[in-house]
Amino acid sequence: MKQVLIILFSVLISLKTSGQIKDLVPDFVPAEFLTNPLQEANIGRITFMASNIPLNVYKEEDFLSTFELSRKNSLNIRVFMANSVTNYLHPLAPELPLEKLVQSGNLQFTFFVDGKLIYQENIHHGCNFGSSVNKNSATSFRVPLTSTTGEDWWSMYMWDRFKLNGGDKALTEGKHQLKIVLKPYVRLSDYDLRVGEIIAQGRIELVIKTPVITKEEIAIQPIAPNSDWEISKAKYDTKKIEALNTAIAKYELKEITSIVVIKDHKLLLEEYFNDANRSTLHDPRSAGKSFTSTMMGIAIKDGYINNEDQPLKAFYDLKKFANYAESKEQITLKNLLTMSSAFEGSDADGDSPGNEENMYPSDNWVKFTLDLPLDARKKNGVQWDYFTAGVVLMGDILNKTVPEGLEKYTDKKLFKPLNITKYQWQYTPQNVANTAGSLQMRTIDYAKYAQLYKNNGQWHGKQIIPADWVAKTLTKQIQIPERDNEYYSYLFWNKTFQVAGKNYEAFYCAGNGGNQFIIFKDLPIVIIITAKAYNKPYAHPQSETIVREYILPAVLK
Known part of the structure; x- marks a missing residue:
């Protein structure tokens, strides 16, 4: 009987009507009635647009048939359906009550490039389509695939996964046909996945152009004066660093904002990307947690x-x-x-x-x-x-x-001794400095913080962090489950980089986006990487690539 219902439902939704199909298939929950002529004329279509155009002003002239895909453009889709998402799910599992149904399924996105299936994803049941879109009733929705406006959507991460799982390789320079197909799915168990017929589909011609890279983008950036660091004269493989800069300029390494390398206590490399500069205060997310450990050690030393x-x-x-x-x-x-x-x-x-x-x-x-x-x-x-x-x-x-609260205590005991004067805390609802992360600073100041640990807690001859606390922090305290040879310490991480068959152990601070402050145990090297690839699956792997394939081979030459 269930199969009969599914077949009947699939046939009915394939019929293009001048309104909604309430008279043919009773709604599981009341859905919006189609009153927009544009939607009525495009039921079953996925349309593409270059910005977030509200439905009430959206016109057929706004539909994109071709689009130059680049990181400086925004690509959105608007989906027109004959019924709501929940009503599409219901025939797949009619035995489920509403609450259970919406926790068991959602939409399946399938991406094709030039007729070849590249990627398919059953989006999480919690994925919604905007604050004003109710999956139980809405018959149209818009989501961004790429955005330049600071939006943060699950659909953008799905697009990233499509790119990582074959999309980048398929979308070579030139013109390509992208096709997206939507179906409903319900997953009742690991062995019971039910997928319905096509709800909507659409295609667009994507134009891919290799970005033009200038000599200035490839060249190693000169270190400006007044950095509060002595500048290193040590030699390194400039070709490796130029190759790194090229990969960042081509956006093969994405959303990197700065790289600083300290060798033998001196500033060896200081480079900025994607509109950042020395004055930029970066948001390293959870890398800021490590400062909590630092202040705990100082507070213990001071007897508080x-x-x-x-x-x-x-x-x-x-x-x-x-x-x-x-x-x-x-x-x-x-x-x-x-x-x-x-x-x-x-x-x-x-x-x-x-x-x-x-x-x-x-x-x-x-x-x-x-x-x-x-x-x-x-x-x-x-x-x-x-x-x-x-x-x-x-x-x-x-x-x-501590006296006068954490913020003033940190400034007095840590920031002033390091001559760190430009920084920005976030705050908890009680207006306390937020130790969860996002303590914003300049990259060269994060380098001071990391080098302080490399110096066993000393700065210019003064003991800032107790040496025994540094030793405990730079010790493997606990194994990280399901990670080979990776450990955790006092709000610091531990891992080993392998370069040319040799292992180099490091402790580091890490934050969402690919932010890492790396202190090598047996090398006189500290590396700071800041990045804004927040919530992206490639964020930390690409930071490790920067260290393993570019910086260490260059400076260990």
Whole structure:
């Protein structure tokens, strides 16, 4: 019977009508009635447009038939359907109630280039189509595939995955036909995926042009004076760095904004890309977490905190928070520093109650964290699980423990000794410096911070960070699950780069977008990479490529 319903539904939606098909297929939920003549005339089509044109002013003259695809252009699609997404899902699993249905399916996107299937993705059930678009009722939606306006959509990441999984290779210089096909899908189990007939499809001619690279873009950038660094005269392979600059200019390495290399305490390379310069304050996202570890070590040295083994009960009356458990009182600062607490919080798990995306909308991030239950599967200090909320908790502990609060204390104890004067914190809802990340600075100042660790905590002969704290931080504290030979420390990461058959171990700060501050253990080298490839799957792999294939081979020559 189910198969009969699906076949009947597929036949009915293939009929192009002058309105919606409510009279033929009863809606599972009420859908919008088609009143827009443009939509009525284009049911079943995916149309392309160069900007976000609202439906009420969208015209056929706006439909693109050809488009020059480049990172400086925006490509959008608007989809015209005969019914809503939820109503397309219902015949695939009519036994499911509405709530279960919308958690089990969505749309399947299939991308073809020149008639060849390149990529197919069943988008997550949580993917929506804008704040004003209800999947239960809307019969049209718009999403961007590429954007130059700062938009942040799941559809743009899907486009990136299409490019990474064959799209880039297929879209060579010249003209190509791109075709996109939409179908509904419902996944009831790993073995039961149900896909419906075509809802909408569309095609466009894409024009691909190789960007013209200038000599200035390829050339190694001269280091300007007044950097607060002594300039190195060390030799390196200039051809390798020119090749790196070429790859960045061609956008083969994407959204890189700066690269600084320190060798033997001196500034060897300082280069900026994509409209950045020395004055730019970069947003390194979670690389800023590492500063929390630094300030914890300084606060311990100054006697405001006893040591990293202090438990939470020393700072909070946990009985005043939800989900009290005696074992919660025993969570230590070290557990939070090494992301190995037993809180039920995991940024890698979208369904985790302690996921950072659940924290940000709350009006008190500290209460959010302390209210979390414990995870019965975890034991403090044993299992690593990335947990931003725990770092926010340490920021609160520091803020109420050190004199004049965390922000002024950090400026006095860390930034002023390093002569870092240009920086910008973000803040929690309680107006406390946000230790979750996004502490913005100039690249040459991030280099000072990283070099401080390379100097065992000293700067110009003065001990800024206790040497024993640096030693603990530059020690493998806990294994990162499912990663070979990668470890975590006190809010620092650890990995090994292999170049020409040799291994080079490094500790580093890392943040979304490909931001990395890298301190090599046995080389007199510090590397800073800033980038804005936020949430992109290639972000950190390409930063590792920069180090492994370009910088280390150049400077180790």
